[in-house]
Amino acid sequence: MQGTYYNPADLAKFGSIGEFGPELAKKFFDYYGEVFKEGELTEREKSLIALAVAHAIQCPYCIDAYTTDGMEKGASEGQMMEAIHVAAAIRGGASLVHGVQMMNKVKEMSM
Amino acid sequence: MKSLKRQDHSLSDSFLQLEVLQARRPDGRAFPRFEEKLESIGLFPLRPTQLEIFQVNVGKMCNQVCKHCHVDAGPDRKEIMTRETMQLCLDALDRADAAGQSVHTVDLTGGAPEMNPHFRWFVQELHQRGKHVMVRCNLTIILANPTYHDLPQFYKAHGVEVVSSLPHFSARRTDAQRGDGVFEKSIRALQMLNAVGYGIDGSGLQLQLVYNPSGAFLPGAQAGLEREFRQQLQRQFGIHFNSLYVITNLPISRFLDFLVQSGNYEAYMEKLVNSFNPAAAANVMCRNTISVGWDGQLYDCDFNQMLDLPVAEGAPRHIRDFDVTALQQRAIVLNQHCYGCTAGAGSSCGGQTA
Numbered sequence: 001m002q003g004t005y006y007n008p009a010d011l012a013k014f015g016s017i018g019e020f021g022p023e024l025a026k027k028f029f030d031y032y033g034e035v036f037k038e039g040e041l042t043e044r045e046k047s048l049i050a051l052a053v054a055h056a057i058q059c060p061y062c063i064d065a066y067t068t069d070g071m072e073k074g075a076s077e078g079q080m081m082e083a084i085h086v087a088a089a090i091r092g093g094a095s096l097v098h099g100v101q102m103m104n105k106v107k108e109m110s111m
Numbered sequence: 112m113k114s115l116k117r118q119d120h121s122l123s124d125s126f127l128q129l130e131v132l133q134a135r136r137p138d139g140r141a142f143p144r145f146e147e148k149l150e151s152i153g154l155f156p157l158r159p160t161q162l163e164i165f166q167v168n169v170g171k172m173c174n175q176v177c178k179h180c181h182v183d184a185g186p187d188r189k190e191i192m193t194r195e196t197m198q199l200c201l202d203a204l205d206r207a208d209a210a211g212q213s214v215h216t217v218d219l220t221g222g223a224p225e226m227n228p229h230f231r232w233f234v235q236e237l238h239q240r241g242k243h244v245m246v247r248c249n250l251t252i253i254l255a256n257p258t259y260h261d262l263p264q265f266y267k268a269h270g271v272e273v274v275s276s277l278p279h280f281s282a283r284r285t286d287a288q289r290g291d292g293v294f295e296k297s298i299r300a301l302q303m304l305n306a307v308g309y310g311i312d313g314s315g316l317q318l319q320l321v322y323n324p325s326g327a328f329l330p331g332a333q334a335g336l337e338r339e340f341r342q343q344l345q346r347q348f349g350i351h352f353n354s355l356y357v358i359t360n361l362p363i364s365r366f367l368d369f370l371v372q373s374g375n376y377e378a379y380m381e382k383l384v385n386s387f388n389p390a391a392a393a394n395v396m397c398r399n400t401i402s403v404g405w406d407g408q409l410y411d412c413d414f415n416q417m418l419d420l421p422v423a424e425g426a427p428r429h430i431r432d433f434d435v436t437a438l439q440q441r442a443i444v445l446n447q448h449c450y451g452c453t454a455g456a457g458s459s460c461g462g463q464t465a
């Protein structure tokens with residue numbers, strides 16, 4: 001095992017997951033490629049969504065990849081930061097909205 | 112900020128730039144040679160197709176000192192084309208016309224071409240000859256001092272196609288590459304160009320914008336970027352333009368210095384090499400362009416010019432010897448920087464090529 005769990009050089013080796021299971025890897029990468037093609041959303045919009053999700057799931061590989069991708073697709077610093085705030089707002093909101101559950105429970109138990 | 116040359120920087124020496132480009136990597140591996148790459152797809156030696164664009168670099172003097180500049184231009188550069196050399200260019204074009212080998216488009220670049228005191232005379236002469244003139248205008252020059260304020264009218268009067276760099280619709284990213292305050296001035300200059308009809312449907316006055324990345328990354332697809340630029344510039348500033356040309360930064364001069372200083376050189380070259388696209392290779396601009404230096408020397412392109420790589424031996428090497436037939440026989444001079452023209456969707460002075 002290497003010295004750290006995450007190594008930036010591993011990102012470029014993503015394609016090699018096929019080594020231990022080529023069929024599923026192929027299906028995944030084909031699907032992945034299709035997903036990011038321009039459709040009703042532009043490639044840049046998809047890249048910004050990916051960047052936001054990358055922050056929500058806190059995947060360093062994805063943050064690296066979709067920061068570069070966003071720059072390449074012409075997203076501005078402001079757009080990228082706004083996307084991350086969307087992720088943060090949803091994450092924060094997801095915690096906070098459970099506050100209602102807590103309140104329900106408190107009220108249920110209280111006199 | 113000073114030019115590399117003024118700083119006496121080692122990378123102001125084109126020989127040392129080529130050394131960096133050809134050096135082995137720290138782990139001992141070497142990037143494949145560009146010539147071998149072309150050979151593998153049957154394009155070596157690389158020959159011209161038809162000569163269509165006569166590109167003249169009228170000098171390295173510029174009012175800006177952009178961080179990525181492949182010319183190493185700036186206010187401290189004094190190398191500019193004399194009127195005599197411009198006359199040699201006109202004579203060369205006349206000879207080609209007389210021989211039935213007309214080159215229709217003349218692309219004027221620099222530096223800031225407008226800073227050459229003979230610029231307007233040269234444009235007038237070209238226009239009189241019926242040439243289609245393109246000027247690579249950096250926009251801020253229009254506002255640099257009152258003598259330039261009427262450039263939009265001058266361009267209009269001579270049917271000049273204006274090609275202008277605007278690396279991003281965000282001020283932050285534009286200024287990071289081109290200098291503080293450049294974005295704001297560029298927007299004002301674009302509004303002045305729009306005001307006389309440039310970029311406006313039906314006016315026939317062409318205004319192209321040039322996007323190139325402000326950093327060590329490749330540009331995305333031209334169509335998507337163009338759509339985004341159009342939307343943002345229209346919404347935020349009411350600006351109109353015709354097309355967006357997407358250009359890759361080649362690893363030479365100040366951009367090479369940036370790559371080396373910032374530790375991005377290896378990864379950037381690797382990206383260029385890995386993104387080699389045979390379709391883009393077949394369409395590289397040196398196949399239909401000839402580039403004239405400020406001193407009249409002939410080159411395959413403006414990049415080779417800045418690397419002091421003249422057209423191959425045996426071909427006419429100075430504008431006074433310009434001869435289309437002889438130039439068409441030459442093999443184009445290649446080196447590792449050429450990977451910048453063949454990566455992904457390709458890159459040329461007219462944008463993506465594949």
Ligand code: SF4
Nearest residue numbers: 173177180184222249
């Ligand atoms: S990139 Fe253009 S505007 Fe900027 S310094 Fe070079 S020649 Fe001047």
Ligand code: SF4
Nearest residue numbers: 395397412414449452
């Ligand atoms: S750098 Fe110049 S010579 Fe090399 S491929 Fe590009 S245009 Fe051609």
